[in-house]
Amino acid sequence: MPVDEIKPTRAGLLIVRRRLALAERVHRLLSMKLDGMMLELVRLTDEAAEERRALEEKYAGAREMAAVAAMMEGATGVLLAALSVEAEPSYTAGHRNIFGVRLPALEPVMVRKTLDQRGYGILGTSSVIDDAADAYEDLLEAIIVTAEREGGVKHLLDDIEKTRRRVNALEFKIIPELTDTRRLIEDRRDEMERQEWTRLRRIKKIKAKRGSGL
Template sequence: MPVDEIKPTRSGLLIVRRRMALAERIHRLLSMKLDGMMLELVKLADQTALQRKDLEDKYARAREMAAVAAMMEGATGVLLAALSVEASPTYTAGHKNIFGVHLPDLEPVMVKKTLDQRGYGVLGTSSVIDDAADAYEDLLEEIIRSAELEGGVKRLLDDIERTRRRVNALEFKVIPELTEIRRFIEDQRDEMERQEWTRLRRIKKIKAKRAEKL
């Protein structure tokens, strides 16, 4: 039933009170969810900042090891070793539920490889190729972890904004409007009761006068 169709009657007052109780309960739950998401966002943001530092360090090390390998084995030797890898690194994408928000949960697949899985001959290359491969595998794992954290931060920010709009709508629009309607109905009912009491009193006086005449 739309609000403007609610009549100033007892049933109308009950409808408004039920709607107010529901709106206040939803507002309380959403406020608790918003507080929880804000705490989770702070924690994720701190983790993301630390992860970004690790990512930069591992990127610098991977570049350094690649330069050493190119110097020792030549750019062609590094390229041939890279092309010999058959299984491309990837990841599986899932999600974890935090306060009703689906945050990404990424798992590396075939990122870290054994010497046999890399495909190039152990005897045909030096250890600098292995060191460069190790460094880039560490970098790829760090990239996947960073993508998971930054994706979680983005989704939390989006849901925090949506939840905040709903909380504000309930707090500053829905609940105040229902409060005004409840007061209006209560005032109308009080006025109707006063008028009814006045009418009954007048009728009582009329009956009393008629009884005296008899």
Template sequence: MAEVQPTRMELIKLRRRIKMATRGHALLKMKRDGLIMEFRQILEEAKQVIGGMIEKYQKAQEKMTLAKAVDGTLAVRAVSIACTAEPQFTIKKKNIMGVTVPVIKRKPVRRKIVDREYGVTSTTARIDEAVAAYEELVDAILEVAEIETTVKRLVEEIDKTRRRVNALEFRVIPSMEETARFITFKLEELDRETIISLKKLKAKMAAREEAEAAA
């Protein structure tokens, strides 16, 4: 700590910094705890959404397998080539405790049979059901994409906030407090030396006065 100036002004400045760091530490802990609560809630929602997507995927696979087995791979492939529509969506943003996360605004991918690109009379109910199942799957995938991104960004922010909390708690604040103790010790040492010097000076002056009085 040779670079530290052990002065009262430096001690006052340091104590102010400690106070600000302590307040910042408390606020960051509150933010971290709040983010963790939000994360746990969204994680439960994510589990349900992902579970729903898996179910829709399994259903779509079953419908597709049945359609291929009964109506033939060529018939299914012809319909898949005809279905050229892409999901229509826009990505907005929302704020969760300072964390920007995406919100996907979308039109349902699932459509009525008459709104699809292939002719209704040229397919079977099995193919229609397979198409519908995959449309529902795409809707579910978009929902999962939104919530997975939210979870990822919350995890990143929690980790970043936790590192800042730990840095303040275990390095920054203890280091400043140690420096404050060092300055306090040096000032007290200086005060003691000053008092001793004053006592010696007073004793010398008293001795001189006595000598002058005796002369």
């Protein structure tokens, strides 16, 4: 029932009071959720920035190791070693729940490999190939971790904006409207009670005059 259709009766007043109590309770809970999400956002943002810096360092290191391997083994040797790997690196995507928000949880799959899993053998290559492979495996893990952190930041930002809109709607529209409606109904009921009391008093006086006339 819309607020403007509620009648100034005792039942209508109870409806408004219940709605107002519910709106205030939801406002408190959403405000607490918003505060918690803001703290989590700060933490995730710091972690994402740190992971991004680490990612850039590992990228530079991997490029350097690849250049060394190409210089020692030749570009063809590096390419053949890379093509020898059969199991492609991947990841599994899950979710974790933070304040009711589903944040991405990424788990590397076949990123770290043993020498046997790399497939190129240890006799036909030098250690620089292994060093380059290690560096790029580190880089891939850093990419997955960074993607998880930055994805979490994006999800949190979206939900923070939605929650903030709901909090503002409750605080500046719904609760004030319900408060005004409650006040109007209470004032209207007080006026009706005064009118009823005046009417009863007038009836009592009339009856008293009639009784004294008899």
